[in-house]
Amino acid sequence: MNTKEIIAMTEAHYLPVFGRFPIAIDHGEGATLYDADGKAYIDFLAGIATNALGYHHPAIVKAVCEQTQKVMHTSNLFYTEIQAKAAQQLAEVTGMDRVFFANSGAEANEGIIKLARKYGSRKNPAKFRIITAKDSFHGRTMETLTATGQDHYHEGLTPLPEGFTYVPFGDLAAIEAVMDDDVCGVLIEPIQGEGGVHVPAPGYLEGVKALCEKHDALFLLDEVQTGVCRTGKWFAYMHSTVKPDAMSLAKAIGGGFPMGAFVTTERLAHVFKPGDHGSTFGGNAISCASCYATLKTLKELHMDEAAARKGDYFQKGLKALQKKHPDKIADVRGKGLLIGAELSKAGACLVGRALEKGFIINCTAGNVLRFVPPLIITEGEIDQLLQCLDELLAEF
Numbered sequence: 001m002n003t004k005e006i007i008a009m010t011e012a013h014y015l016p017v018f019g020r021f022p023i024a025i026d027h028g029e030g031a032t033l034y035d036a037d038g039k040a041y042i043d044f045l046a047g048i049a050t051n052a053l054g055y056h057h058p059a060i061v062k063a064v065c066e067q068t069q070k071v072m073h074t075s076n077l078f079y080t081e082i083q084a085k086a087a088q089q090l091a092e093v094t095g096m097d098r099v100f101f102a103n104s105g106a107e108a109n110e111g112i113i114k115l116a117r118k119y120g121s122r123k124n125p126a127k128f129r130i131i132t133a134k135d136s137f138h139g140r141t142m143e144t145l146t147a148t149g150q151d152h153y154h155e156g157l158t159p160l161p162e163g164f165t166y167v168p169f170g171d172l173a174a175i176e177a178v179m180d181d182d183v184c185g186v187l188i189e190p191i192q193g194e195g196g197v198h199v200p201a202p203g204y205l206e207g208v209k210a211l212c213e214k215h216d217a218l219f220l221l222d223e224v225q226t227g228v229c230r231t232g233k234w235f236a237y238m239h240s241t242v243k244p245d246a247m248s249l250a251k252a253i254g255g256g257f258p259m260g261a262f263v264t265t266e267r268l269a270h271v272f273k274p275g276d277h278g279s280t281f282g283g284n285a286i287s288c289a290s291c292y293a294t295l296k297t298l299k300e301l302h303m304d305e306a307a308a309r310k311g312d313y314f315q316k317g318l319k320a321l322q323k324k325h326p327d328k329i330a331d332v333r334g335k336g337l338l339i340g341a342e343l344s345k346a347g348a349c350l351v352g353r354a355l356e357k358g359f360i361i362n363c364t365a366g367n368v369l370r371f372v373p374p375l376i377i378t379e380g381e382i383d384q385l386l387q388c389l390d391e392l393l394a395e396f
């Protein structure tokens with residue numbers, strides 16, 4: 001089928017909830033995607049910060065193929081070697097003690113929200129409030145869209161679950177002002193992704209953790225987007241001096257397979273009693289094979305350091321563009337390969353123009369170009385995008 005036919009068939013049957021690029025992807029090679037008509041695109045979106053190793057890394061293909069020959073799914077009523085290995089590997093790279101596998105970021109966040117509620121309820125039935133940040137993004141289930149501090153995700157969905165309080169991101173005094181002993185958890189992204197790539201000032205995570213400790217609340221980090229080498233460390237919390245009590249993960253951990261997870265500490269390992277939480281597909285054998293191969297390969301490639309290096313190079317290039325087009329680029333920010341370029345006006349048209357020129361980029365929060373390429377992107381490919389942006393900004 002060609003692009004036109006694929007789009008027509010999709011539009012005839014699929015629920016029209018996505019604003020999609022007008023292309024149909026056929027396959028990928030490295031950080032390049034090819035559409036059904038054979039046109040190539042250098043990819044700066046990576047399936048939304050997911051395909052860290054590109055689209056079919058040989059180590060992942062091998063691990064997945066081998067697992068499919070053995071068993072694809074068992075449920076969690078049984079043990080499997082591959083789940084044991086994936087859990088051990090994930091505990092090691094996160095620096096945490098206990099792992100739970102889910103299927104998506106939203107589900108991972110549901111898990112840590114439930115963990116905080118259970119934790120609070122043990123102390124006091126009224127200890128259920130969870131503080132989250134404005135402009136955050138935590139997922140699309142009822143609980144996680146309520147945790148998400150953006151009104152437009154709440155519209156038309158009332159009554160929403162109770163017990164969430166929103167504060168401006170990056171503002172410790174704002175948390176302190178609403179913090180009390182009825183709070184069971186504070187949930188934030190260490191760097192806000194979907195909300196426009198907002199990096200808090202140094203010391204913010206440390207301050208949030210201290211407030212959590214003072215009020216016996218759990219310090220919860222959503223590292224669904226920032227995790228797995230994206231920001232130039234294995235996890236973004238590693239840029240700080242504190243560790244979360246629990247952390248949600250998804251996107252890149254599955255190496256392209258649907259997988260979410262949360263990790264927590266030994267202290268909290270028994271907050272859930274057997275039966276309090278679960279999943280049929282979570283920790284599925286194939287997802288675990290993909291996860292294990294992904295983490296192992298990223299480790300072998302020292303991808304945390306590589307992402308930091310390439311991210312610095314990319315940001316330098318964008319800052320040079322900002323100097324050249326000061327009226328068009330208002331700010332360049334981010335860490336590692338999670339980078340935002342804030343434009344002086346809405347950026348959707350730039351995304352369309354870049355696509356025509358063979359580059360996949362993304363615009364979030366209306367006017368922030370968000371770059372989250374596969375971590376295997378090369379400096380040469382970054383140069384090509386910078387050159388393209390230079391031309392596009394001239395006419396923007």
Ligand SMILES: *Cc1c(COP(=O)(O)O)cnc(C)c1O
Nearest residue numbers: 104105106137138139224225250
């Ligand atoms: C993408 C994302 C989610 C939701 O993940 P899904 O897998 O789409 O449910 C949650 N939190 C953050 C920070 C995200 O970027």
